[in-house]
Structure formats: structure tokens, C-alpha cells
Amino acid sequence: MSSLEEPLGLGDLPKLSINRLGRFLSPTARRSPADDHSTGKYSNSCNGSPFHGNSYPWHPQCRQADSSCDAVELRDLPRKVMWELPRFVKIVEVGPRDGLQNEKGNVPTSVKIQLIHKLVGAGLSVVEATSFVSPKWVPQLADAKEVLKGIQQEPGVRYPVLTPNLRGFEAAIAAGAKEIAVFASASESFSKSNINCTIEESLVRYRDVTEAAKKHGLTIRGYVSCVIGCPVEGAIDPSKVAYVAKELYNMGCSEISLGDTTGVGTPGSVVAMLQAVMAFVPLDKIAVHFHDTYGQALANILVSLQMGINVVDSSVSGLGGCPYAKGATGNVATEDVVYMLHGLGIKTNVDLNKLMEAGDYISKELGRPLGSKTATALRKLTT
Amino acid sequence: MLAASTKVGSRLASPHASSSAAAAAAAALASSPVLGSGMLSGAGFGETGSHHAADAPPPLPCSSSGDSREYYYLWTRLVNQSQSTLHRGKVTAALGHHVFGAGGSSRNQHIYRYFSSSSHQGRIWAGSKVLRDLPEYVKIVEVGPRDGLQNEKDIVPTPLKVELIRRLATSGLPVVEATSFVSPKWVPQLADAKDVMEAVQTIEGVRLPVLTPNLKGFEAAIAAGAKEIAIFASASEGFSKSNINCTIKESIARYNDVALAAKEKEIPIRGYVSCVVGCPVDGPVPPSNVAYVAKELYDMGCYEVSLGDTIGVGTPGTVVPMLEAAMSVVPVEKLAVHFHDTYGQSLSNILISLQMGVSVVDSSVASLGGCPYAKGASGNVATEDVVYMLNGLGIKTGVDLGKVMAAGEFICKHLERQSGSKAATALSKVTATASKL
Numbered sequence: 001m002s003s004l005e006e007p008l009g010l011g012d013l014p015k016l017s018i019n020r021l022g023r024f025l026s027p028t029a030r031r032s033p034a035d036d037h038s039t040g041k042y043s044n045s046c047n048g049s050p051f052h053g054n055s056y057p058w059h060p061q062c063r064q065a066d067s068s069c070d071a072v073e074l075r076d077l078p079r080k081v082m083w084e085l086p087r088f089v090k091i092v093e094v095g096p097r098d099g100l101q102n103e104k105g106n107v108p109t110s111v112k113i114q115l116i117h118k119l120v121g122a123g124l125s126v127v128e129a130t131s132f133v134s135p136k137w138v139p140q141l142a143d144a145k146e147v148l149k150g151i152q153q154e155p156g157v158r159y160p161v162l163t164p165n166l167r168g169f170e171a172a173i174a175a176g177a178k179e180i181a182v183f184a185s186a187s188e189s190f191s192k193s194n195i196n197c198t199i200e201e202s203l204v205r206y207r208d209v210t211e212a213a214k215k216h217g218l219t220i221r222g223y224v225s226c227v228i229g230c231p232v233e234g235a236i237d238p239s240k241v242a243y244v245a246k247e248l249y250n251m252g253c254s255e256i257s258l259g260d261t262t263g264v265g266t267p268g269s270v271v272a273m274l275q276a277v278m279a280f281v282p283l284d285k286i287a288v289h290f291h292d293t294y295g296q297a298l299a300n301i302l303v304s305l306q307m308g309i310n311v312v313d314s315s316v317s318g319l320g321g322c323p324y325a326k327g328a329t330g331n332v333a334t335e336d337v338v339y340m341l342h343g344l345g346i347k348t349n350v351d352l353n354k355l356m357e358a359g360d361y362i363s364k365e366l367g368r369p370l371g372s373k374t375a376t377a378l379r380k381l382t383t
Numbered sequence: 384m385l386a387a388s389t390k391v392g393s394r395l396a397s398p399h400a401s402s403s404a405a406a407a408a409a410a411a412l413a414s415s416p417v418l419g420s421g422m423l424s425g426a427g428f429g430e431t432g433s434h435h436a437a438d439a440p441p442p443l444p445c446s447s448s449g450d451s452r453e454y455y456y457l458w459t460r461l462v463n464q465s466q467s468t469l470h471r472g473k474v475t476a477a478l479g480h481h482v483f484g485a486g487g488s489s490r491n492q493h494i495y496r497y498f499s500s501s502s503h504q505g506r507i508w509a510g511s512k513v514l515r516d517l518p519e520y521v522k523i524v525e526v527g528p529r530d531g532l533q534n535e536k537d538i539v540p541t542p543l544k545v546e547l548i549r550r551l552a553t554s555g556l557p558v559v560e561a562t563s564f565v566s567p568k569w570v571p572q573l574a575d576a577k578d579v580m581e582a583v584q585t586i587e588g589v590r591l592p593v594l595t596p597n598l599k600g601f602e603a604a605i606a607a608g609a610k611e612i613a614i615f616a617s618a619s620e621g622f623s624k625s626n627i628n629c630t631i632k633e634s635i636a637r638y639n640d641v642a643l644a645a646k647e648k649e650i651p652i653r654g655y656v657s658c659v660v661g662c663p664v665d666g667p668v669p670p671s672n673v674a675y676v677a678k679e680l681y682d683m684g685c686y687e688v689s690l691g692d693t694i695g696v697g698t699p700g701t702v703v704p705m706l707e708a709a710m711s712v713v714p715v716e717k718l719a720v721h722f723h724d725t726y727g728q729s730l731s732n733i734l735i736s737l738q739m740g741v742s743v744v745d746s747s748v749a750s751l752g753g754c755p756y757a758k759g760a761s762g763n764v765a766t767e768d769v770v771y772m773l774n775g776l777g778i779k780t781g782v783d784l785g786k787v788m789a790a791g792e793f794i795c796k797h798l799e800r801q802s803g804s805k806a807a808t809a810l811s812k813v814t815a816t817a818s819k820l
Contacts, residue, residue: 056667058696058726082703263809266775267734271511295768295805296775299730302699306513328809336727343698343728373727377695377760 057339057352058378086310088347090126092257092287093119093334095362096147097128097162099319100140102330105366109143113150115362119316120157122354124334128181129159132168148175160221164195169209179219182206184248186241187230190261194225203247210251222248223289227258227273228265235269238276246280255285257313260300263293263322263330267303274307287311290332293322297332298340305346312337317359318371333372335359518742520779522558524689524719525551525766527794528579529560529594531751532572534762537798541575545582547794551748552589554786556766560613561591564600580607592653596627601641605648612645613653614638616680618672621664622657622693635679642683654680654688655721659705660697663756667701670708678712687717689745692732694756695725699735706739719743722764724803725754729764730772737778744769749791750803765804767791784810 096116100107107115112130119127129151135142144161153159153176160179163169172180184202185191191199213220226233227241245256258277260270270288277286288304288311290297301312315331322330338350356375363370370376528548532539539547544562551559561583567574576593583591592611595601604612616634617623623631645652658665659673677688690709692702702720709718720736720743722729733744747763754762770784788807795802802808 056661056696058661058694082699266772268514268776271514275511292805293809294771295730295765296772298727299734299772302731302734303513307511322809328812329805333727339726340698340728340731343700345700373725373761377725377754380760 057342082306084308085305085344086308086346088310088349089305089341090311091124091334091337091341091348091350092126092128092311092313093124093316094128094289094313094331095119095316095319095334097131097141098313099315099317099331099362101131101138102320102323103140103366103368105368106140107362107365109146109150111362111365112143112147115316115358115365116147116151116159118354118358118361120154122358123348123350124355125156125349126158126160129161131162131164132171132175133162133164145171145175148172148177153178158219160219163209165205166208166212169212173216173218177218179221180209180213181221181223182209182248182253183223183225184244185225185230186236186244187226187233189232190226190230193232199244203244203251206248207251210253214252220251220253222251222253222256223259224248224256225259225261228260228269229262231262238273241273242276242280245277245286249281249285253285255287255311256281257287257289257311259289259313260291263291263296263328265290265300266294266296267299270300270303271307274304274309278307283308284310287313289313291322291330292318292332293328293330298336301332301337302340305344312341316355316372317363317375319362319366329371333359333374335372335374339374513738514776516740517737517776517778518740520742520781521737521773522719522743523556523766523769523773523780523782524558524560524743524745525556525748526560526721526745526763527551527748527751527766529563529573530745531747531749531763533563533570534752534755535572535798535800538572538574539794539797541578541582543794543797544575544579547748547790548579548583548591549586550786550790550793552586554790555780555782556589556787557781558590558592561593561609563594563596564604564607564609565594565596577603577607580604580609584608592651595641597637598640598644601644605650609650611651611653612641613655614641614680614685615655615657616676617657617662618676619658619662619665619668622662625664626657631676635676635683638680639683642685646684652683652685654683654685655691656680656688656709657691657693659690659709660692660701661694663694668705670705673705674708674712677709677718681713681717685717687719687743688713689719689721689743691721691745692723692729695723695728695754695760695762697722697732698728699731702732702735703739706736706741710739715740716742719745721745723754723762724750724764725760725762730768733764733769734772737776748787748804749795749807751794751798761803763803765791765802765807767802767804767807767810771806 096112096119100112116127116129130144130147131138131141132144133141148159148161151159158179159177160181161172161177162183163172163177163180164183169180183195184206185194185199188199191197191202195202197205210220222245224241224244226236229235241258245258248256256277258273265273274286274288286309288301288309290300292298304312314334314337316334318329318331318333318336320331322328334350335352335356338348338352338355341348342352352374356372356378359370359372359375360379370379528544528551532544548559548561562576562579563570563573564576565573580593590611591609592613593604593609594615595604595612596615601612615627616638617626617631620631623629623634627634629637642652654677656673656676658668660668662668673690677690680688688709690705697705706718706720718741720733720741722732724730736744746766746769748766750761750763750765750768752762754760766782766787767784770780770782770787773780774784788804788810791802791804791807792811
């Protein structure tokens with residue numbers, strides 16, 4: 001496991017920083033020799049002092065080479081607020097698909113491939129590669145076939161691709177896809193305006209796709225959009241979300257990602273929605289996909305973790321604005337999520353530094369500023 | 384899952400009371416044809432946990448009618464006015480209102496029912512232990528005019544500062560930090576403290592604390608008409624020395640004099656502890672330091688101690704131990720949290736603080752006030768984002784989100800900068816593009 005905590009580099013030391021870290025490190029904080037980081041196994045054993053929450057990526061002199069010694073055993077904290085926090089959270093990186101799909105600029109195929117490689121290199125084990133939809137609707141991903149064929153698929157890493165119908169599915173298979181994703185809405189109006197059919201019709205369509213996928217032995221990921229609010233209808237009934245999630249699950253999806261498409265959710269509405277879905281879909285098959293349009297994503301993720309969810313979708317550098325509120329932000333930034341998870345002592349296998357590099361890379365290519373506050377802060381610390 | 388939650392005495396909405404605003408909104412929304420159609424009828428989840436829907440998928444209703452656009456506008460206006468949000472203990476017109484949240488509070492351990500309803504009934508959300516013990520009311524302390532403007536590059540003329548304070552006061556914010564009586568050599572942006580203070584004397588219904596780092600500042604504040612003061616100590620030696628040029632102990636001694644003078648005049652004092660999680664000089668800060676300083680300030684007579692994550696590095700993992708330490712020496716109702724959003728962590732930190740029992744939150748309109756330690760990075764958390772979250776949780780604040788947004792727009796226009804509030808940005812953009820739908 002690689003939890004960030006490598007310093008930014010000797011050349012990056014800000015003038016104010018003085019290494020007094022030693023004073024505050026618990027002398028008992030040691031790396032457990034049983035840890036095996038490279039294969040992604042994780043352990044939470046470190047008898048650091050209780051306060052020694054996590055390593056401190058923001059403290060540039062933080063030379064925590066043995067970065068395993070980070071997790072304060074939060075479960076030991078006599079605090080009810082840390083109930084049921086997962087020990088490990090899988091991050092599903094949607095930048096190359098959901099992110100780029102909603103960016104104004106278009107990047108060449110080679111850049112997309114490079115981005116995916118960098119993301120995988122940072123430790124992400126699921127990276128949504130592209131989408132096999134008509135280029136008429138999503139011109140930014142018209143090169144889906146080339147991207148999928150062009151990436152060097154690492155063993156143990158998943159590269160799901162969106163396939164809205166059988167035709168997209170065939171194209172995906174032909175390009176070598178091993179995992180596909182399907183998208184249904186919890187809101188009728190959104191379904192009509194987004195994919196031009198009712199929820200029921202879309203589910204029928206997806207049943208064909210999933211049948212075909214199962215025949216080919218592919219994994220299927222299901223998405224539910226508008227799980228809290230719809231840009232047309234307003235608030236969405238959680239039971240509706242539960243229904244769609246259940247349908248997707250019954251169809252054979254190995255994971256259901258619940259998306260707050262307009263970003264309007266707050267912990268209260270999120271909890272209600274999750275409770276509804278959790279009544280029908282096993283906890284470990286549920287992922288959360290929050291948008292940060294109203295700045296609520298991290299709080300929503302936190303409360304989802306407290307409910308036991310352990311899969312979180314996010315987008316490097318917050319790629320992907322919100323199409324319903326011009327100029328507003330969309331996807332939550334992976335760097336910010338990773339920063340919070342590591343601070344909670346939750347393992348992710350993600351190297352924050354390498355992740356920030358990937359974010360930097362794509363932001364430069366797109367000519368847009370970094371969409372992650374963590375990345376911005378850590379970068380600016382060095383000026 | 385539901386069965387478990389019914390055993391837990393969740394905060395439950397009592398089935399009757401409903402605020403008049405909520406009722407009015409409910410009536411308005413209920414009459415919209417969109418709502419009735421959006422729901423799965425008959426798919427109820429009984430309190431025993433049996434799920435009818437599990438037996439057979441309920442029939443999907445037909446989609447919304449053409450009145451959806453009208454409804455959408457109504458929804459957006461409601462969001463902007465944040466009128467009928469869930470209140471603890473009250474049933475809500477949550478239907479169609481996106482700022483709904485967990486159920487109300489009920490000290491009685493009612494069984495929490497969760498069901499989808501038809502458009503005329505209120506929605507009672509399933510309580511969950513993670514949201515069970517949230518406070519019913521959170522006091523928001525607006526620090527924009529002081530902490531915000533102090534850290535902005537441009538200097539705002541006095542009349543604009545006064546106008547900002549006035550607008551913030553009328554939005555319902557109970558406390559607005561007006562200014563700071565420090566040497567203009569250090570903080571030129573607030574050199575007009577005396578003039579601001581004199582001009583805001585006429586604003587009623589809001590408390591206007593001012594910073595006074597020493598006796599001289601205190602006396603100037605009193606002469607200008609201040610009725611409440613604030614003092615600032617650091618939990619980190621390194622920061623104390625570099626920020627106010629003395630050790631923590633020395634600063635406490637200095638503030639003791641101020642506190643004595645204030646008590647003599649019966650002026651309430653608010654205490655601030657800075658660097659409660661991390662220090663730009665010293666690195667991580669031990670919670671015991673925070674407890675020590677908080678206790679000193681509290682014992683000195685501060686009616687409230689605000690714990691500030693000055694460089695914004697905290698996450699719930701570090702915030703929880705820090706709060707535990709502080710709560711062991713200062714009663715939780717006297718504690719406030721002051722998070723910075725430099726790393727995007729403030730709302731989750733605020734949420735965990737609420738779960739720990741804190742019920743006072745500092746924030747800054749439009750997220751005024753960058754971070755002086757990470758050039759270009761953001762600083763204070765935006766009041767609008769905080770209010771948005773609290774509204775969604777059904778927590779009362781007394782604050783009108785629309786008016787705060789207007790105040791934010793006002794000051795950002797003059798500072799020629801974008802609002803740092805995501806909620807404000809989204810809400811103002813949503814109406815702009817509504818016609819696209």
C-alpha cells in the first residue's frame with residue numbers, strides 16, 4: 001500500500017518549514033514488519049499515540065518513509081462517530097470518462113491513454129476508460145475504440161467502459177473490453193431528456209446488454225443517476241432509487257454506483273437514500289458517486305462511509321463540470337477524497353503525489369486550473 | 384437495517400407539527416402534478432422491516448407532465464430562499480424540496496417509519512444513528528468582515544464594509560465579527576476599525592464582536608463602542624511566535640489583562656485557538672496543546688472558545704481526537720469550530736464536529752479570506768455552503784440563504800473576485816440556465 005506520504009521533494013521545501021516533526025511523532029509508532037505494501041494488502045496496526053492521526057502530506061518535511069504507520073486505530077477511539085468505517089476504500093476513478101465527457105476541451109487519444117496509465121500508476125485499481133456512445137452525443141469520447149485498444153491493461157486493474165446499448169456493447173467487445181457499465185436514472189424526466197426513453201425502457205435495453213455481457217463473461221457495473229435530485233423533477237424519492245438499483249443488481253451488475261448527478265444532496269438526504277437502497281442491495285456492492293456542485297461531496301462521502309459504504313467514485317482534479325449549472329463544478333476531486341480517507345486512517349492503495357501529477361498533467365492538457373483544493377494547496381505550499 | 388434503526392432512538396419527526404412556511408410550500412408543491420407522478424405508490428417500508436417492494440417491483444408511474452418546468456422554477460426559488468427546510472421535530476414538506484434531510488428530533492423513541500408517500504403527506508425520513516444526535520440549532524458566527532477581509536488582497540472602503548455587515552446582519556446571522564483593533568501596520572485592511580465600529584452601532588439584532596489583541600486595542604474598541612471582544616491564542620508555539628511575536632504563555636498573560644478589563648466593564652469575550660490541528664511551522668499539533676490553551680481561555684472568562692484549523696489540514700481523523708481533548712476541559716456547548724477549506728475538508732470536518740456535539744460554526748460569506756500559508760489556496764469555509772448543508776440536515780440556523788448569497792455577491796463584486804462558495808455559484812448558475820431544460 002502506498003499512502004502518500006512522501007515529501008514533495010527537497011527542492012520544494014517552503015521557507016517556513018522547520019522540521020520539528022520528530023517531537024510529535026510517537027516513539028512507539030513503528031511499521032509492522034508483516035505489512036506487505038506492494039500487493040495492496042493492508043493492515044491497521046500501528047500503536048502510535050492516539051493523536052497521531054495519519055501522516056501529514058501537507059507537512060513537506062514529513063519524512064514518513066514507513067508510511068504504513070499512519071492509521072491511528074480509529075475504532076479504538078471511544079467515539080461513536082467512527083462507527084463502521086471501512087478499513088479500505090476502493091476508489092473508482094471516473095476522470096477519463098465522466099470527467100473528460102463533461103469538459104469543454106477535447107484531448108487527443110494519446111493524452112487520454114497517458115492519463116489512464118498515470119492514474120493506474122498512482123495506485124488506482126478501477127479506472128473508467130471511455131464510453132461507447134454515439135460521437136454525435138459525446139464527441140469528446142469519439143475515440144473510444146482507439147483508447148481502449150491503446151491502453152496497456154495492467155493485471156488486477158479494471159477498465160470499465162460505458163455501453164448504453166447493444167451496439168455500443170458490440171463495439172466494446174470488439175475493442176477488448178472486459179468490463180462494461182450501464183446507466184439508468186432514478187428520475188423519469190432525466191431518463192427521457194438524457195437517454196431519450198423511460199426508466200423501464202432503459203432497463204429493458206440494459207437487460208439485453210447484460211445478458212450479452214454475461215454470456216461473454218464480462219463484469220458489469222451499474223449506475224443510477226439523479227439519486228437525490230433531478231434538474232427537472234426536483235427531489236427524488238429514495239424508494240425509486242432503490243427500485244432502479246435493485247433492478248440493475250438483479251440484472252447481474254456486480255456493483256451499483258449511486259450518483260447525485262446535480263450535487264444537491266446533503267448528509268440527511270444521502271442517508272435516507274442509502275438506507276432505501278441498502279434494503280435491497282448488499283452493502284459491499286454499493287458505491288457512491290457524489291458531485292461537488294454545492295460543495296457537499298466530502299460530507300456526503302463521510303456519512304456514506306459511516307453507513308459502511310466502501311467504494312467511492314471520484315474524478316482526478318475534479319474533471320467534469322456540471323452540465324446543469326453552467327460554470328459550476330461537477331465530480332468530486334479524487335485528491336480531496338484520498339486526502340480525507342488517508343486522514344481517517346483508511347487505506348486506498350493510492351499514492352497522492354502520483355495522483356496529483358496525473359491531475360496536473362490532464363489539467364495542463366485541457367488548459368484548465370486544478371479542480372482539487374488539496375492539490376492546489378499542496379502545490380502552492382512550495383511557492 | 385431498518386429494524387436496527389428502529390431500536391435506536393433516532394430523532395424522529397413527530398407526525399404533526401409543521402412550520403407554516405413548510406405547510407405553505409407543501410401546499411404549493413403538492414398541487415403540482417409532477418409530484419404525484421414521481422412517486423412509487425404503495426411501495427411502503429413498514430417499521431417491522433418488511434418490504435412489500437421486495438416481493439414484486441411496483442409499477443412505475445408515468446413520467447412528469449409538462450408542468451415540470453414551472454415546478455422547477457418553484458423549486459429553485461425555494462432553494463434560494465431556503466424557507467421550508469426540515470426542522471427537527473417537524474414534519475417537512477420534503478416532497479419535491481431538495482434540501483431535505485434526516486428526520487426531526489423526538490426525544491421519545493418512536494418507531495421510525497420510512498415510506499414513500501403520495502404527494503399530500505409529509506415525508507418522514509428514516510433516522511439513522513449517524514445523524515441521530517445532531518444539534519437542533521447551530522449558531523453560525525460570520526467572520527467574513529474580519530477574518531475574511533483581513534486576508535483579502537484589496538482594501539475595502541469603510542462604507543462598503545459597513546454595508547456588508549448590515550447585509551449579513553439582516554440575513555439572520557446571529558453573530559458577525561465586525562473588525563479588528565490591531566495595528567494598521569500589521570493589518571492595513573482593517574485600519575478603519577474605529578470608523579467601522581462607530582458606523583455599525585445602529586445595526587440591531589446581531590452581535591458584533593471585534594478582535595482585541597492587547598489592552599490598547601481593547602481600549603480603542605471600547606471607545607469606539609464595541610460591546611463584545613475576541614482574543615486569539617495559538618496552540619502551537621511556532622505559530623504564536625511568528626504570528627504575534629510571543630510564546631503561548633506570554634500571550635495568555637497578555638490576554639488575562641484584557642479579560643480582566645473586559646470583565647470589569649461586563650464585556651463578553653470570545654476566545655480563539657489557532658492551529659488546532661497543524662501548524663505551518665511546527666507541523667502536527669498535539670491535542671493536549673489545544674486542550675491547554677482552550678482551558679486557559681475558558682477559565683479566563685471567555686463565553687465561547689473557537690477552535691481554528693488555521694491551515695485547513697484537518698480531516699475527521701485528526702479533528703476527532705482534537706475535539707475530544709478540548710471537550711475534556713471545556714463544555715461542548717461552549718466550543719465552536721472554525722475550519723478552513725484549504726484542502727476541501729471543512730464540510731466533512733464540520734459534520735463530524737456536529738456529530739461530536741459541537742453546535743457553533745464559524746464561516747465566512749463567499750469564503751472570503753484566502754490562506755496566507757499556501758498562496759492562492761482558499762481559506763475560510765463559505766457560509767453559504769455551511770448553511771446549505773445545515774438546511775439539508777434539518778438543522779435550524781435562523782439564516783436566510785438567499786440573503787447571505789446576496790451579501791456575498793455584493794462584496795465579491797467590489798473585490799472583483801469570484802465567490803468562493805460552491806453552493807452560491809451553483810444556485811446562481813442554475814437559474815441562469817433553467818431555460819435550457
